[in-house]
Amino acid sequence: MSTPGDAAAVAAAVRVLANGGLVALPTETVYGLAADADNQAAVQAIFAAKARPADHPLIVHVRDAAALDAWARDVPDAARTLAARYWPGPLTLVLQRSARAHDGLTGGQDTVGLRCPAHPWARSVLAGWTAADPSRALAAPSANSFGRISPSQAAHVRADLGEKPSGKVDLILDGGPCPVGIESTIVDLSNGSPRLLRPGAITREQLQATFGAAVPDAGGDAPRASGRLDSHYAPRTPLELVDEGALPARINALRGERLAVLAPARALLDRGAQVVARAIAPADPAGYARRLYALLHELDAAGATRILVARPPQGDDWDAVHDRLNRAATPASGGEPL
Numbered sequence: 499m500s501t502p503g504d505a506a507a508v509a510a511a512v513r514v515l516a517n518g519g520l521v522a523l524p525t526e527t528v529y530g531l532a533a534d535a536d537n538q539a540a541v542q543a544i545f546a547a548k549a550r551p552a553d554h555p556l557i558v559h560v561r562d563a564a565a566l567d568a569w570a571r572d573v574p575d576a577a578r579t580l581a582a583r584y585w586p587g588p589l590t591l592v593l594q595r596s597a598r599a600h601d602g603l604t605g606g607q608d609t610v611g612l613r614c615p616a617h618p619w620a621r622s623v624l625a626g627w628t629a630a631d632p633s634r635a636l637a638a639p640s641a642n643s644f645g646r647i648s649p650s651q652a653a654h655v656r657a658d659l660g661e662k663p664s665g666k667v668d669l670i671l672d673g674g675p676c677p678v679g680i681e682s683t684i685v686d687l688s689n690g691s692p693r694l695l696r697p698g699a700i701t702r703e704q705l706q707a708t709f710g711a712a713v714p715d716a717g718g719d720a721p722r723a724s725g726r727l728d729s730h731y732a733p734r735t736p737l738e739l740v741d742e743g744a745l746p747a748r749i750n751a752l753r754g755e756r757l758a759v760l761a762p763a764r765a766l767l768d769r770g771a772q773v774v775a776r777a778i779a780p781a782d783p784a785g786y787a788r789r790l791y792a793l794l795h796e797l798d799a800a801g802a803t804r805i806l807v808a809r810p811p812q813g814d815d816w817d818a819v820h821d822r823l824n825r826a827a828t829p830a831s832g833g834e835p836l
């Protein structure tokens with residue numbers, strides 16, 4: 499693992515990006531698959547590498563809030579308030595796009611998603627990338643094949659997309675495990691008033707405290723977000739959510755299966771012989787989010803016929819974890835775009 503101050507690695511990443519290549523880049527949420535946002539062929543290469551449908555918009559990563567007006571137009575005050583409060587950080591703003599935000603980025607929609615990441619590696623690469631032009635940006639979805647578990651470690655990217663020549667990514671930067679671990683909170687401001695498109699580490703209560711007003715969920719007319727497919731972030735092994743109290747009975751009922759179980763330590767003490775892998779669920783929401791994808795990757799690789807996950811506690815600060823677990827629990831064929 500090199501360090502974000504590693505000027506040679508940053509320069510190499512900027513060179514790859516300038517040549518229209520793809521760089522897997524650690525952000526504080528998950529690893530992103532980055533390309534020059536202005537380069538339509540490079541943006542197309544992101545879709546090809548991920549096998550992602552072309553109508554799913556990408557997030558444009560900017561150096562700071564000064565770039566808002568390069569990529570968006572009619573930016574409402576509420577967006578500037580959120581950017582001032584939470585950028586750099588795990589928050590994406592969906593805004594009316596400017597002409598620069600081309601169809602390849604937005605999936606043909608008239609909105610664009612903008613985020614300013616906080617991770618030291620992402621910041622170093624963005625600083626190098628924008629040295630000559632502060633409005634330059636990087637398009638970057640999560641660095642995973644479409645529909646699979648998002649990568650919170652460089653090893654996840656290596657195992658899924660891989661580095662060239664055998665893989666699909668020109669350069670994978672290893673910044674260690676991502677500190678937040680799940681994707682950014684997405685707030686839709688394209689109609690002026692904030693609506694929550696995807697829960698994340700910045701919670702609804704934090705957003706509401708910032709505005710002193712309710713931030714409702716986006717309704718059915720909201721812009722498309724692939725994170726809002728019913729099935730997303732899914733392991734290959736079927737995943738079932740079970741109330742903690744019902745776990746022993748469920749394990750019993752699944753005699754003959756090979757089970758991988760994610761639950762609090764107390765619920766893992768008395769496990770059946772068919773439990774072939776188990777992981778202790780972190781007790782706090784930030785710790786759970788940080789470890790979630792790595793644990794799902796591990797349990798998915800355990801050769802189990804089913805993954806059982808004890809439902810975590812309820813509450814505003816657990817919403818993002820529930821959101822990801824609920825999507826992971828839905829069979830891949832069941833997903834429909836909202």
Ligand code: TXA
Nearest residue numbers: 527530555556609610611639640681682721723724725
């Ligand atoms: O934390 C994150 O947001 C990570 C890191 C790499 O920044 N990125 C990420 O990208 O999660 P991706 O593409 O896996 O998910 C981005 C979400 C998708 O659900 C996408 O559809 C949505 O953002 N999105 C992007 N632009 C949008 C737009 N104009 N309107 C609605 N949703 C949009």
Ligand code: MG
Nearest residue numbers: 639640648681
């Ligand atoms: Mg993703």
